[in-house]
Amino acid sequence: MDWERHKKDxxxxGTSRFILSKPHKWHVQEVGAGPMLLLLHGAGGATQSFRHLIPLLSKAYRVVAVDLPGQGFTRLGAQARCGLEYMAEDIAKLCMSQGWQPQAIIGHSAGAAVAFDLAPRLPAPTPRIIGINAALSHFKGVAGLMFPLMAKALAVMPGVAAIFTASNSNPRSIQRLIDGTGSTLPPEDLRYYGALVSDRDHVNATLQMMAQWDLRPLLKRLPQSGLKGLLIAGAADRAVPAETSRNLSEKIAGLEYAELLGLGHLAHEEAPEEVAALILGYLAKNAPD
Known part of the structure; x- marks a missing residue:
């Protein structure tokens, strides 16, 4: 996305800056002081996903939000590095280049999966992980077989990003996309998603992420990882069912679970005060070992 075009609104x-940490040029927003929290958005989003949460968390913490490779305003430096493990590896390099040592990594949706893969790559003490509607499960049945194949096919087809931006960038399409997640956002928040899906580079990077996505190695490691954290789920989430986080917390020692009634996939945008209260309450009781 063109920063000069969008930076005014x-x-x-005002907290944004750009960091070259190969292979990408990262867009980062940083505000606050104290122990550091690293925020990672979900697939197809950007730092704007945390626009309401950042002011609440930065009262007590140094908050750093990062656009994933090729999404938002981060410039993609290597198209083949949009998969889960590559993104975690590249963000770990970014953290080490900046001397960042987060107390916790907060990830939304696919960003939570990146957080779980990233945390063990960072120096001790290992950060706590807070997942908001964490995308930590496979599609079931035929969808589980077809989705990866379709994503890969779409990612390599010329012109797909342009077709997607043309067909989904009008306000009604944006409204349908967000409604499909089980969340309700006001028009002033929806317009940021309109800007994202109207940008070919952003859409292309999102397609590449979907095509290269593979949860299997991470899910195999998680039960023995020793990672600790909190999984927050919206009971009305239509994109990632709440049972995904609930089931994972029951299987993995060290993961707590909290459910928010009436909220969808974008729970942290619908009810930032509720989500912030859960995050701050958990962190107050659970500093890294």
Missing amino acids: WPHA
């Missing part, structure tokens, strides 16, 4: 633009 992008949320928290």
Whole structure:
């Protein structure tokens, strides 16, 4: 996305800066002081996803939000490095280049999966992980077989990003996309998603992420990982069912679970105060070992 075009009205633009940490040029927003929290958005989002949460968390913490490779305003430096493990590896390099040592990594949706893969790559003490509607399960049945194949096919087809941006960038399409997640956002928040899906580079990077996505190695490691954290789920989430986080917390020692009634996949945008209260309450009781 063109920063010069959007910086006048992008949320928290005054806190933005750009960092070259190969292979990508990262867009980062940083605000606050104290122990550090690293925020990672979900597939197809950007730092604007945390626009309401950042002011609440930065009262007590140094908050750093990062756009994933090729998404938002981060410039993609290697198209083949949009998969889960590559993104975690590249963000770990970014953290080490900046001397960042987060107390916790907060990830939304696919960003939570990146957080779980990233945390063990960072120096001790290992950060706590807070997942908001964490995308930590496979599609079931035929969808589980077909989705990866379709994503890979779409990612390599020329012009797909342009077709997607043309067909989904009008306000009604954006409204349908968000409604499909089980969340309800006001028009002033929806317009940021309109800007994202109208950008070919952002859409292309999101397609590449979907095509290269593979949860199997991470899910195999998680039960013995020793990672600790909190999984927050919206009971009305239509994208990632709440049972995904609930089941994972029951299987993995060290993971707590909290459910928010009436909220969808974008729970942290619908009810930032509720989500912030859960995060701050958990962190107050659970500092890294």
